[in-house]
Structure formats: C-alpha cells, structure tokens
Amino acid sequence: MHAQTVNPKDTLQQKRLITRGAFFLLFLLAPVLNIFRYDLTETHFVLFGFPLSFNLHLDWVAQSSPAEVAGQILFWFILPILVLVPLALWIAFKWGRLYCGWLCPHFSVVETINGLMTRITGRPTLWEALNKGSTGKAIHWAGLTLVCALIGFSWALALLSYLLPPLPLYTDLVTGQIGLYPAIFLGVASAAFTFDFLFARHLFCKYGCAVGLVQSIAWMANGKGKVVTFDTKRAAACRDCTKACDEACPMRLPTRSHKRAKFSCTQCLQCVSACREVQKDNPEGSLLTWEPGIPGKQTVLIPVREIDTKPRQPRA
Known part of the structure; x- marks a missing residue:
C-alpha cells in the first residue's frame, strides 16, 4: 500500500490576519500615539512625536541663504519622495496590490462585511443577493446596517484624529462640546463610509482607489x-x-x-x-x-x- 500524501496545512489567511490586524491597529492608534498625523492647529506633520515642518520656520528662512533653504527642502521633502515612491512602485511591480490584500484597512472591512452579508443572504454582495432573489431577514439587515454605521463612524473619527489633536477631540466628543466643523465632518464622513461599506465595498477598491490603481498598473507592466x-x-x-x-x-x-x-x-x-x-x-x-x-x-x-x-x- 502507498502511504497517503498529507498536504501541509494552509496558513496563508492566518498570516494575513496578523498583518491586517496589526496594520488596522496602527491605522487607528497612529494619531493617538503621535506616530504620524498632520496637526491643522499647528500646520505641520507629527512623526514619532516630533514636529516635522521640514525645518522651514519663517524666522530661520529669513536668516538663511537660498542654498540653505533649498538644501532643507531637498533633504526633508524631495529625497524621501525619491526613495519611498520608487520603493512602493517596485513592490507593486513584483507582487501587485500587496498593500491592498495584506495591509489596507479598507480591504479588511470589505472582507469582514462580505462575510457578514454571506451569512445573511448567502452571497457576499447585495447585488449578487438581489440577482439570486435572496434578501435575508429585515432584522439581520438592521444589524448589518448598524455594524456598517459603527465602522463608518470609527473611520471618520480616526481620519479626523489625523488632522486635529486626538485627545482634545475625543474629550470634546465625549463631553458633547465638539465644534461645528468637526461635527459636520464626522456626520458627512460617517454617512459616506456607511454607504460605501453597505453597497460599494469592492467596487470602490476596483474603480475608486487611486492607490490600488497605481499598484495594478505597475503590476501589469511586469x-x-x-x-x-x-x-x-x-x-x-x-x-x-x-x-x-x-x-x-x-x-x-x-x-x-x-x-x-x-x-x-x-x-x-x-x-x-x-x-x-x-x-x-x-x-x-x-x-x-x-x-x-x-x-x-x-x-x-x-x-x-x-x-x-x-x-x-x-x-x-
């Protein structure tokens, strides 16, 4: 008798779960921990807790020569772009939309909502469910809509925390003292994300994501x-x-x-x-x-x- 060949256990999705989970936490916590954000109140980036203004303070610029100013712009702005952009394109050239499938927080939500919708309708998207005549129960749709709304609000709040100091923002939100413009941003962004997560998840990834499009073009060229x-x-x-x-x-x-x-x-x-x-x-x-x-x-x-x-x- 021949010994039965045992295929190794598939661990691809476990590895993806680790990378996606870690990056999703980074996406949510980066502003809070001052890892990376843009402070509108101070009009400069914050990187690992340090203000990143390319050292172009007005007082320093006024006292410096054009060559010194050009050197600062070259070192702090142009050089990082010349390094990071080709690196990202090279990764996409070799492996395609690796960022999308293994890191992107939006794609993590796409897969999560697809799974929930499959449990409700038997199909991962609303449009496929409608074509099959499987719409699920109203109470399940209410629950799914609530989940999408909560995720949409958390995304809107996370994005706003990249622009405003996070801790004061959260404090104002909890105490009900949030300003008019932040409140408008949260309302509009939450509604947009909720709509996206309910109806257009993978469609946005296919046709609306510029980051994904650039990766796909680089990949197709190889x-x-x-x-x-x-x-x-x-x-x-x-x-x-x-x-x-x-x-x-x-x-x-x-x-x-x-x-x-x-x-x-x-x-x-x-x-x-x-x-x-x-x-x-x-x-x-x-x-x-x-x-x-x-x-x-x-x-x-x-x-x-x-x-x-x-x-x-x-x-x-």
Whole structure:
C-alpha cells in the first residue's frame, strides 16, 4: 500500500490576519500615539512625536541663504519622495496590490462585511443577493446596517484624529462640546463610509482607489510579476468543485482567468486557500498557486466554458 500524501496545512489567511490586524491597529492608534498625523492647529506633520515642518520656520528662512533653504527642502521633502515612491512602485511591480490584500484597512472591512452579508443572504454582495432573489431577514439587515454605521463612524473619527489633536477631540466628543466643523465632518464622513461599506465595498477598491490603481498598473507592466496561476493540465479536477475559488474572491474576479482579467487582484490569495481546502485530500495539491508569471502567456487559464463545474451525480 502507498502511504497517503498529507498536504501541509494552509496558513496563508492566518498570516494575513496578523498583518491586517496589526496594520488596522496602527491605522487607528497612529494619531493617538503621535506616530504620524498632520496637526491643522499647528500646520505641520507629527512623526514619532516630533514636529516635522521640514525645518522651514519663517524666522530661520529669513536668516538663511537660498542654498540653505533649498538644501532643507531637498533633504526633508524631495529625497524621501525619491526613495519611498520608487520603493512602493517596485513592490507593486513584483507582487501587485500587496498593500491592498495584506495591509489596507479598507480591504479588511470589505472582507469582514462580505462575510457578514454571506451569512445573511448567502452571497457576499447585495447585488449578487438581489440577482439570486435572496434578501435575508429585515432584522439581520438592521444589524448589518448598524455594524456598517459603527465602522463608518470609527473611520471618520480616526481620519479626523489625523488632522486635529486626538485627545482634545475625543474629550470634546465625549463631553458633547465638539465644534461645528468637526461635527459636520464626522456626520458627512460617517454617512459616506456607511454607504460605501453597505453597497460599494469592492467596487470602490476596483474603480475608486487611486492607490490600488497605481499598484495594478505597475503590476501589469511586469510579465514576471507574481500572479495566481491555474494548472490547466489538471483542469478536470474542477468538475467536482462548485467554483470555490471564485466564490472566495472578495473582489469578485474570475480567479482562473488571464492576468488581464484580474487587473484589480489584491493578492489576498483567498482563492488559493479555497482551492487548497477543496483539494486537501488530493495528493497533487491545489490547482491554484501564487508564482511568477510567464511573459507572453500570463498564466492562461482555464477554458471555463468547456468544463462542467456541477458536482457529478451518482449513477443509479
């Protein structure tokens, strides 16, 4: 007898949970801990507790030569941009929207709300649920709306704390002494985020996020950039699967299709994890892998229309 091959346990999503959770906490706590924010009252950035005004105080500028002022601008402003922007583009060039899938707080909310909506309607988005005629119970929708509103308010408050001193802001909010303009900002931003989280989560990631768009363009320019690749030689194994990979994708992309069809892929690898789960008893393992692309081919993939994805019916 041959020993059964045991596929290693998939830990991709556990790793993502750690990176996303840590970055989400950083997003919320960075202003409070003075790690990074912009203080509108003092009109300068704060970085690790220190004011960052590029050392261009008016008194110093008035007493300095043009060369000294230019040197400060070069060192404190232009040089960091020349280092950080190419670094970010290089990461996107090699790995795509890695920030989106492994760090972005908004995408973390997308996945969370998708999961809640799936439990309510059986589908991860409202539009898919309406097409399937599955709307769920009103009480569940009320709960989901409340969750989205609370997350939206927390986001609005977090963003405002990047612009105003956080502790006085929180104190004014608790004591009911918040100013008119901060209150307007909180109201408008909370409503916008709530609407986004309820109706347009992944759509914003696809079509409205400039950061994601730049990453996708850089990634598409690299024929060898890492991409989810489908093993076409084993495509028949998909017959016993109900498109678990496509169903798992938070961006609702055809996960087994060409790279150009996955322009907005966030490299979250949910599809890979889903395939690993389906094929966990298959000695050959997952049909989807995350590996460098092949220039000119771009991981051609499954001829979806040629494969019956319905589970096989047992013979009578």
